[in-house]
Amino acid sequence: MQSPEVKEETTSKDISERSNDYWKANIALLLKLLAVWFVVSFGAGILFVDELNTIELFGVKLGFWFAQQGSIYVFVALIFVYTSAMRKLDRKYGVDDEGDA
Amino acid sequence: MDASTLTYIFVGISFALYIGIAIWSRVGSTKEFYVAGGGVHPVVNGMATAADWMSAASFISMAGLIAFLGYDGSVYLMGWTGGYVLLALLLAPYLRKFGKFTVPDFIGDRYYSDAARLVAVICLIFISFTYVAGQMRGVGIVFSRFLEVDIDLGVIIGMAIVFMYAVLGGMKGITYTQVAQYCVLIFAYTVPAIFISMLITGNPVPQFGLGSEVTDGSGLTVLGKLDSVLTDLGFTAYTEGTKSTTDIFAITAALMVGTAGLPHVIVRFFTVPKVSDARKSAGWALVFIAILYTTAPAVGAFARINFINEVNETAYAETPQWFKNWEDLGLVGWTDKNGDGNIQYRAGAPFDGKPTFDGEKRGPNGERVITNSVTTSANEVYVDRDIMVLANPEIAKLPDWVIALVAAGSLAAALSTAAGLLLVISSAVSHDLMKKTFKPEITDKEELLYARIAAACAIGVAGYLGINPPGFVAQVVAFAFGLAAASLFPAILMGIFSRRMNKEGAIAGMLVGLLFTFAYIVYFKFIAPEANTAANWWFGISPEGIGSLGMVLNFLVATAVSKASSAPPAEVQELVDTIRIPSGAGAGHKH
Numbered sequence: 001m002q003s004p005e006v007k008e009e010t011t012s013k014d015i016s017e018r019s020n021d022y023w024k025a026n027i028a029l030l031l032k033l034l035a036v037w038f039v040v041s042f043g044a045g046i047l048f049v050d051e052l053n054t055i056e057l058f059g060v061k062l063g064f065w066f067a068q069q070g071s072i073y074v075f076v077a078l079i080f081v082y083t084s085a086m087r088k089l090d091r092k093y094g095v096d097d098e099g100d101a
Numbered sequence: 102m103d104a105s106t107l108t109y110i111f112v113g114i115s116f117a118l119y120i121g122i123a124i125w126s127r128v129g130s131t132k133e134f135y136v137a138g139g140g141v142h143p144v145v146n147g148m149a150t151a152a153d154w155m156s157a158a159s160f161i162s163m164a165g166l167i168a169f170l171g172y173d174g175s176v177y178l179m180g181w182t183g184g185y186v187l188l189a190l191l192l193a194p195y196l197r198k199f200g201k202f203t204v205p206d207f208i209g210d211r212y213y214s215d216a217a218r219l220v221a222v223i224c225l226i227f228i229s230f231t232y233v234a235g236q237m238r239g240v241g242i243v244f245s246r247f248l249e250v251d252i253d254l255g256v257i258i259g260m261a262i263v264f265m266y267a268v269l270g271g272m273k274g275i276t277y278t279q280v281a282q283y284c285v286l287i288f289a290y291t292v293p294a295i296f297i298s299m300l301i302t303g304n305p306v307p308q309f310g311l312g313s314e315v316t317d318g319s320g321l322t323v324l325g326k327l328d329s330v331l332t333d334l335g336f337t338a339y340t341e342g343t344k345s346t347t348d349i350f351a352i353t354a355a356l357m358v359g360t361a362g363l364p365h366v367i368v369r370f371f372t373v374p375k376v377s378d379a380r381k382s383a384g385w386a387l388v389f390i391a392i393l394y395t396t397a398p399a400v401g402a403f404a405r406i407n408f409i410n411e412v413n414e415t416a417y418a419e420t421p422q423w424f425k426n427w428e429d430l431g432l433v434g435w436t437d438k439n440g441d442g443n444i445q446y447r448a449g450a451p452f453d454g455k456p457t458f459d460g461e462k463r464g465p466n467g468e469r470v471i472t473n474s475v476t477t478s479a480n481e482v483y484v485d486r487d488i489m490v491l492a493n494p495e496i497a498k499l500p501d502w503v504i505a506l507v508a509a510g511s512l513a514a515a516l517s518t519a520a521g522l523l524l525v526i527s528s529a530v531s532h533d534l535m536k537k538t539f540k541p542e543i544t545d546k547e548e549l550l551y552a553r554i555a556a557a558c559a560i561g562v563a564g565y566l567g568i569n570p571p572g573f574v575a576q577v578v579a580f581a582f583g584l585a586a587a588s589l590f591p592a593i594l595m596g597i598f599s600r601r602m603n604k605e606g607a608i609a610g611m612l613v614g615l616l617f618t619f620a621y622i623v624y625f626k627f628i629a630p631e632a633n634t635a636a637n638w639w640f641g642i643s644p645e646g647i648g649s650l651g652m653v654l655n656f657l658v659a660t661a662v663s664k665a666s667s668a669p670p671a672e673v674q675e676l677v678d679t680i681r682i683p684s685g686a687g688a689g690h691k692h
Contacts, residue, residue: 059312059322064340067175068398079189079384097375097683
């Protein structure tokens with residue numbers, strides 16, 4: 001049986017608490033994506049470039065490839081992943097701008 | 102038709118297009134002038150951002166830099182694209198929600214202080230003028246090389262075109278012109294790249310060309326061939342750098358953060374209708390940028406191979422026409438050290454500094470006589486890195502219309518960036534200085550008039566800098582990124598992600614970051630250029646990368662000072678809460 005208290009609790013959960021949760025989820029997502037951003041550029045393209053250069057794929061040393069090609073492709077993908085993940089978060093917490101002009 | 106006639110036609114058609122757009126997109130309010138009414142579609146804005154961002158430096162210089170730097174050139178590729186990830190994730194959506202017109206607007210309101218606004222205006226004007234001088238110079242060089250007009254006249258023609266669409270159409274005119282300019286420049290960049298990739302590797306996709314086999318029967322890949330040829334000539338291998346890992350790290354970080362903090366890029370995200378559009382738009386901008394930026398390393402590698410093939414061990418009399426054309430402009434120089442009449446291309450500088458010529462005097466092989474004192478290295482030839490993209494179609498013997506296309510494309514790249522910069526300068530003057538600081542009582546119509554006057558004056562100053570370039574233009578590019586990284590970026594970031602950051606902290610942080618970076622660059626570039634070596638740098642970080650250290654200092658000082666002073670007022674903390682929520686951004690209007 002559905003308890004009336006629970007229902008009341010969810011509706012009374014006030015807006016500021018909900019936006020706090022939204023913000024925390026946003027930060028968690030940012031940190032994950034920025035970790036990838038760091039690993040492909042500063043990691044693969046700079047700090048570990050010599051180690052990766054010992055591997056050669058399709059005629060290009062891997063570290064060099066990350067520095068001049070791969071990191072850029074990953075950057076593009078990251079922004080689109082971010083865009084769609086944020087859209088879901090916006091909807092989940094009811095703060096999306098769908099209705100805005 | 103010869104290349105010069107074709108160039109006149111291509112450039113003429115593209116200019117007519119830009120002027121047509123200017124007349125179609127005249128504006129009547131400050132909101133339209135500053136942010137195109139906030140109604141630009143995110144993909145359109147992405148394309149405009151890409152044109153805005155990709156300057157004469159990206160189009161003309163970058164592939165040449167990579168050609169001669171090899172792996173070390175990666176700092177530009179990663180730095181100038183990775184910044185968009187920071188921009189999309191950390192700044193653009195929140196600034197769009199804030200919903201005003203300029204970057205100083207945000208800093209002034211968020212830090213409830215006209216002093217903070219003023220510091221931001223100063224940073225913005227300095228960064229933008231540094232940048233715009235280079236664009237105007239690029240316009241002049243293209244005109245003089247391809248249309249055989251005087252460099253100064255070229256700059257003036259460029260000014261007149263920018264004047265038409267920036268002053269009439271403001272941000273709206275600039276946006277739609279930039280879309281057209283993007284199409285011109287990306288076409289002009291990729292077409293020759295595809296041709297050259299076909300010629301050298303047989304693979305039409307330049308991005309794959311890097312790892313493809315060279316069709317000279319050597320069985321080596323492009324990179325493998327470069328590595329072996331360059332080591333034979335005494336250079337470092339192409340895929341290995343000469344810079345230290347620390348310095349590469351610091352430069353990449355400074356360029357990334359600086360990119361995200363550049364006002365003319367940030368302001369583009371004020372023009373889309375919604376917060377979610379700002380995120381999408383940043384993604385599209387990077388897609389359009391990545392098309393050029395992933396092609397550039399291939400163009401660079403091909404250009405280096407071609408250059409060595411065509412020039413090294415060739416008799417001067419046998420050199421192709423492009424070599425002599427660029428020599429006439431002073432961007433190539435040769436001195437026959439061993440007297441064999443052949444050009445030897447080796448590691449090291451051929452002589453001290455850029456070539457200075459003994460008037461029109463010719464040497465025994467017909468070359469221009471150089472008056473510089475020669476070095477002991479075996480290298481005999483000087484080549485300016487900036488010519489590689491412009492000379493590439495000629496080096497690869499592509500048809501004349503491709504050469505004309507490259508001329509039109511480089512003008513599009515230079516003009517689109519110049520216009521974007523001029524707009525942020527004029528809106529900082531009319532909006533942040535006039536309306537918000539000195540003359541709050543002016544009406545919207547008067548503010549718009551001030552904006553137009555400011556844009557016209559800024560074009561004048563930019564043109565002057567283009568005609569009389571201060572000798573240090575190339576050296577101060579590090580300034581623009583370093584200062585944006587050390588001043589504006591941290592202030593905006595903390596304004597969004599920290600509720601507690603107050604005006605004392607933000608101002609102290611900006612000033613420390615700014616002054617530290619400024620002092621370091623001025624010391625090594627101007628006061629003691631002879632000391633500008635890795636041994637003297639702090640932590641091995643060159644002036645190009647010092648902005649990243651300035652940024653760290655900014656964060657530390659700002660945090661310490663804000664802890665020791667009182668929290669910002671309640672309404673400012675509420676403002677921070679509001680910008681963190683996407684819904685409810687002010688409506689834009691459709692065009």
